[in-house]
Amino acid sequence: EAGVVQSPRYKIIEKKQPVAFWCNPISGHNTLYWYLQNLGQGPELLIRYENEEAVDDSQLPKDRFSAERLKGVDSTLKIQPAELGDSAVYLCASSPSGPGYNEQFFGPGTRLTVL
Amino acid sequence: GESVGLHLPTLSVQEGDNSIINCAYSNSASDYFIWYKQESGKGPQFIIDIRSNMDKRQGQRVTVLLNKTVKHLSLQIAATQPGDSAVYFCAEGKNRDDKIIFGKGTRLHILP
Numbered sequence: 001e002a003g004v005v006q007s008p009r010y011k012i013i014e015k016k017q018p019v020a021f022w023c024n025p026i027s028g029h030n031t032l033y034w035y036l037q038n039l040g041q042g043p044e045l046l047i048r049y050e051n052e053e054a055v056d057d058s059q060l061p062k063d064r065f066s067a068e069r070l071k072g073v074d075s076t077l078k079i080q081p082a083e084l085g086d087s088a089v090y091l092c093a094s095s096p097s098g099p100g101y102n103e104q105f106f107g108p109g110t111r112l113t114v115l
Numbered sequence: 116g117e118s119v120g121l122h123l124p125t126l127s128v129q130e131g132d133n134s135i136i137n138c139a140y141s142n143s144a145s146d147y148f149i150w151y152k153q154e155s156g157k158g159p160q161f162i163i164d165i166r167s168n169m170d171k172r173q174g175q176r177v178t179v180l181l182n183k184t185v186k187h188l189s190l191q192i193a194a195t196q197p198g199d200s201a202v203y204f205c206a207e208g209k210n211r212d213d214k215i216i217f218g219k220g221t222r223l224h225i226l227p
Binding site: 004040041042043044045048056091093101103104105106107108109 | 157
């Protein structure tokens, strides 16, 4: 079974440029998450989707970050414009839906470097 | 600041010995706790979880202990192998949603 797929794996851009990350979750997983991971720290949730609905975007900096999951399958996270402090690894995860705790499966992440 | 986050606590263990990685969690109302392993260049990988109504759970070569009195979680790895080298994160969550909060990581370094 294929895991969570993310692309690109690495991205280097200059500040003020836009950037987008793509995620394809595990087939059948209705819940999708985007996390930000700074070097040496644990992942921090940016946004969580149930199908195509963003059910928790309280930690998403909405002035420059946006996300979509139009058909309830794959998802795109965008930053426009990027700032130096956005350099981090952006992780996507997915889980099956259901009450209570469901194991999250993580993709390999996209490492963003903003120059 | 950001430089503090670069200095992960590191546990160095001789190959073949047992490893114990500790974690202090913050929310006494959390319903479950999870240990993740993250290798360089990869996303976190689930190792084992434990519900708040349990104090011990065993998996293959791993044991998680939960002490709710002092809000402490530990991961024990038996007969540590080179492939166990990674950063280990604990995480906590509540049943009412799928949101989990990650704690600080610990780097496990295996000595030959």
